[in-house]
Amino acid sequence: MSLLDVTWLTIRYGDNVVVDNVDLFVERGESVGLVGESGSGKTQSVLAVLGLLSRRAQVSGSIEFDGHALHDADEAGLDTFRGRRIGMVFQDPMLSLNPYLRVGHQLRQILLRHGLARGADADARVVDMLERVGLPDPRRQFRAYPHEMSGGIRQRAMLAAALIAEPELLIADEPTTALDVTVQAQILELLEEIRDDTALLLITHDLGVIAGYCEHMIVLERGRVVDAGPTTSLFAAPKHEHTRRLIQSAPRVDRGTPPAAVSSSTVLSVGNAVVDYADLRAVDDVSFAVQAGETVAVVGESGSGKSTTARCITGLLPPTSGEILFKGQALPPDYRNRTKDQLRQAQMIYQMADTALNPKVKISEIIGRPAQFYSGLHGPDLKSRVDELLDLIELDPSQYYNRYPPELSGGRNHH
Numbered sequence: 001m002s003l004l005d006v007t008w009l010t011i012r013y014g015d016n017v018v019v020d021n022v023d024l025f026v027e028r029g030e031s032v033g034l035v036g037e038s039g040s041g042k043t044q045s046v047l048a049v050l051g052l053l054s055r056r057a058q059v060s061g062s063i064e065f066d067g068h069a070l071h072d073a074d075e076a077g078l079d080t081f082r083g084r085r086i087g088m089v090f091q092d093p094m095l096s097l098n099p100y101l102r103v104g105h106q107l108r109q110i111l112l113r114h115g116l117a118r119g120a121d122a123d124a125r126v127v128d129m130l131e132r133v134g135l136p137d138p139r140r141q142f143r144a145y146p147h148e149m150s151g152g153i154r155q156r157a158m159l160a161a162a163l164i165a166e167p168e169l170l171i172a173d174e175p176t177t178a179l180d181v182t183v184q185a186q187i188l189e190l191l192e193e194i195r196d197d198t199a200l201l202l203i204t205h206d207l208g209v210i211a212g213y214c215e216h217m218i219v220l221e222r223g224r225v226v227d228a229g230p231t232t233s234l235f236a237a238p239k240h241e242h243t244r245r246l247i248q249s250a251p252r253v254d255r256g257t258p259p260a261a262v263s264s265s266t267v268l269s270v271g272n273a274v275v276d277y278a279d280l281r282a283v284d285d286v287s288f289a290v291q292a293g294e295t296v297a298v299v300g301e302s303g304s305g306k307s308t309t310a311r312c313i314t315g316l317l318p319p320t321s322g323e324i325l326f327k328g329q330a331l332p333p334d335y336r337n338r339t340k341d342q343l344r345q346a347q348m349i350y351q352m353a354d355t356a357l358n359p360k361v362k363i364s365e366i367i368g369r370p371a372q373f374y375s376g377l378h379g380p381d382l383k384s385r386v387d388e389l390l391d392l393i394e395l396d397p398s399q400y401y402n403r404y405p406p407e408l409s410g411g412r413n414h415h
Contacts, residue, residue, distance in 0.1 A: 038411020152302025
């Protein structure tokens with residue numbers, strides 16, 4: 001029998017079937033990749049394994065872990081597996097780590113809850129695990145709150161929390177999606193290292209990650225398994241058309257050429273930007289320019305100042321010194337002093353959509369507010385514009401207009 005054995009898993013929300021008769025197996029010491037487009041049912045399937053679905057979900061099928069039935073277990077029964085025997089790395093650590101507790105305390109609670117260590121021994125194990133996942137100065141990070149960490153550091157802390165109880169199965173849901181390439185490589189190398197002791201179920205849309213780290217892969221499309229088998233075999237000869245499309249559409253550095261700028265006029269200019277946080281200099285004398293029609297990439301390791309620089313540009317974080325020019329005009333450092341047109345010209349897409357979107361506001365209202373504020377649209381004109389924008393990002397207005405962010409997958413929230 002497999003370590004994890006999921007058969008005929010079906011998940012419904014009312015009349016909407018999001019997972020349809022899915023079979024999923026993970027052997028001890030095996031790495032399995034669960035791949036599919038946003039909304040294909042990947043995350044819903046693994047949340048069902050841990051009993052973390054919404055109460056509105058109607059679940060049928062069989063879920064067994066090491067011969068124990070999880071599909072009909074109560075909360076107390078599931079808690080004996082969660083964290084201790086099955087670890088979970090969620091897509092967004094800010095939604096998983098308690099913002100009111102220091103990271104070290106949160107990891108220590110896992111050890112205490114499962115009776116694995118106490119006192120100074122528990123603290124030592126936490127620091128050791130933080131060091132193992134590559135956190136700089138783990139003793140300082142032990143005392144830090146989640147909001148005091150960069151996105152990459154938080155993700156590594158989340159991974160430490162999932163691994164500290166030495167689970168037999170680690171479920172990782174898009175663990176590297178929002179990380180820079182250096183941290184992504186470190187996380188993937190760590191996942192590879194634990195393979196001797198821990199089976200891995202890796203959920204991702206990144207076929208490059210699947211190819212490099214998973215022996216088997218399962219392909220989902222609209223809640224159904226359309227392909228499954230050894231990774232090398234499926235990449236060499238995919239059985240289903242959807243798998244072929246996913247492989248063909250995967251980004252590759254040997255495809256295409258970078259687009260050329262269509263104009264030499266400077267749209268954005270950052271001049272000698274400096275940002276200080278108390279005694280820490282986060283951005284030190286940064287300057288660059290973006291021309292019309294040009295795409296400029298700001299690249300660096302986690303904590304290198306990329307997001308801080310972006311916040312300076314949008315006025316969310318006034319720089320200590322330096323200036324931001326838009327089409328040659330100096331922008332006020334604080335967004336509250338900028339005109340409506342200046343605010344409209346520089347928009348930002350945040351790293352984690354789940355924390356950027358208000359979970360209590362409908363998607364249509366979230367999209368419609370900027371159109372209403374900047375363009376003065378109301379009534380039928382506003383609805384028409386929202387429908388147009390939903391169509392643009394390939395979300396059917398008839399299905400998503402009245403939904404809330406928690407009712408969308410992570411990828412669709414990013415759309």
